[in-house]
Amino acid sequence: MSYLILGGAASLSAFIFGIRYYNSRFVWGNYEMMIDKSETKKNRLEGKTFIVTGANSGIGKEVAQELYRNGAHVILACRNERETIALIEQLRSNYCDCNGQLTYKHLDLANFESIQKFVDEIKNEQLNIHTLINNAAIFGGPIELTKDEYELNIQVNHLGPALLTILLLPIMTKHEPFLNTDNLMHKKVIMVTSTLAKNGTINEQLLNRIDDSKIIELRRLNQSNKDIYMSSKLANLLFTRHLSKLITNNLNLDICLASPGFTLTRLHRYVTIPKRFLLALYAPLFAMxxxxxxxxxxxxxxxxxxxxxxxxxxxxxxRANDKLLSSGIVNDQQASERVYRLTMSTLNKCLELPIDKH
Ligand SMILES: NC(=O)c1ccc[n+]([C@@H]2O[C@H](COP(=O)([O-])OP(=O)(O)OC[C@H]3O[C@@H](n4cnc5c(N)ncnc54)[C@H](OP(=O)(O)O)[C@@H]3O)[C@@H](O)[C@H]2O)c1
Known part of the structure; x- marks a missing residue:
């Protein structure tokens, strides 16, 4: 009997790791697949500056490390100073022979003033930003009112990154206008998104300033972490799609969307303990x-x-995935334009806020 159980467990493990191996080898891909072979030289990113939001953890941390290892100047735009400084020290000692540079700058996406200060610093230091990677996000954080009076999840996942992008665009395009054809100077904004966005719904009220009564109403709806996340990511995706169409025509800067896939990070920190136990039942599937x-x-x-x-x-x-954006709400151009306009009107109001610049 015990041999039977052991044999069953061994076959299940072999099956799980087989699928996992197949996924990692043939499905998930690796970044070298996206790069021109002539660019495989060491320090290929020397002289380029990248901003990575949420670079102290998970996917952002890996991105910052790889860019640095390849010679880039990486600005780690994070809210956790202690953790980010520790990471910077660790990366400097791990890759002491690379010609990269690491800089910590404070950024709290739940606070428009923090975003404005971050951008002011970039402007004052006259940094020539090559690429902005809007990576930071939260998954179903508590439904709360931020200092700016927006719902927390929508501000961190959508309004904050949108403001950061809108403020940085003129700075990014100021240094080298119309260099899209010059490979070395090709500038980009990358919005890290999720395929879950296609299941989100748009609550236009949340793109505006709200009050405590709306927060109470939202809490009463008892939405899951996933619902809140999907909707904030959908708002961000629709905004990005419309913005990218406008930008391509006017500024010669590319704005793309990147979906990392289901990844083991701290993103799921707000998932409740009972739900985690429930999810543990799916452990074999997750392992694949x-x-x-x-x-x-x-x-x-x-x-x-x-x-x-x-x-x-x-x-x-x-690789490019044409299918994901070709149908459903993520391909609704009217919704995209509406989300863009509402977001811009909200951001315009924020930009008029009296902000103490120093
Ligand atoms: N993990 C997945 O399965 C998955 C799937 C699809 C898409 N994604 C996307 O991948 C991106 C990275 O997520 P991850 O999985 O790497 O999660 P993570 O490990 O939790 O990293 C998220 C980062 O965002 C930062 N952040 C959160 N709130 C912030 C705020 N108010 N201001 C500034 N930074 C803030 C976090 O900082 P703190 O450490 O200070 O909290 C952290 O550095 C997200 O956009 C996520 O939507 C992830």
Whole structure:
């Protein structure tokens, strides 16, 4: 009997690891697939500056490490100073022979003033930003009112990254206008998204300032972490799609979407303990499909390094995925334009806020 159980367990493990191996080898891809072979030289990113939001953890950490290892100047835009400084020290000692540079800058996406200060610093230091990677996000954080009076999840996952992008665009395009044809100067904004966005719904009220009564109403709806996350990511995806269409025509800068896939990171920290127990039942399935942070980061790194990424394209598994954006709410151009306009009107109001610049 025990031999039978042992044999069963061994076959199940072999099956799980077989599928996992297949996924990592043939499905998930690695970032080198996205890069021109002539670009495989060491320190290929020397002289280029990348901003990575949420670079102290998970996918952002892997992205920052790989860009640095390849000679880039990486600005780690994070809210956790202690953790980010410790990471910087660790990376400097691990890769002491690379010509990269690491800089910590404080950024809290739940606070518009923090975003404005971050951008002011970039502007004052006259940094020539090559690529902005909007990676930071939360998965179903508590439904709360932020200091700016927006719902927390929508501000961190959508309004904050949108404001950061809108403020940085003129700075990014100021240094070298119209250099899209010059591979070395090809500038990009990468929005890290999720395929779950296609299951989200748009609550237009949340794109505006709200009050405590709305928060109470939202809490009463008892939405799951996943619902809140999907909707905030959908708002961000629709905004990005419309913005990328406008930008391509005017500024010669590409804005693409990168989806890392289901990855084991701290993203799921707000999932409740009972739900975690429930999810543990799916452990064998997760073992087959859950990526490590390094595996999850590959598409984002590929988008950051490749000279071929295009605007309004979603990259997944280290290749363009035309199917994901071709139907459903994520392909609704009217919704996209509406979300863009509402977001811009909200951001315009924020920009008029009196902000103490120093
Ligand atoms: N993991 C997945 O399965 C998965 C799947 C699809 C898409 N994604 C996307 O991948 C991206 C990275 O997520 P991850 O999985 O690497 O999760 P993670 O390990 O939790 O990293 C998220 C990062 O965002 C930062 N962040 C959260 N709130 C912030 C705020 N208010 N201001 C500034 N930074 C803030 C976190 O900082 P702290 O450490 O200070 O909290 C952390 O550095 C996200 O956009 C996520 O939507 C992930």
């Amino acid at each position: 499909i859950l990526r490590s942070p390094k595996q999850g980061a590959q598409t984002v790194i590929g988008c950051a390094m490749s000279q071929q990424v295009q605007s309004d394209v979603l990259y997944q598994n280290c």
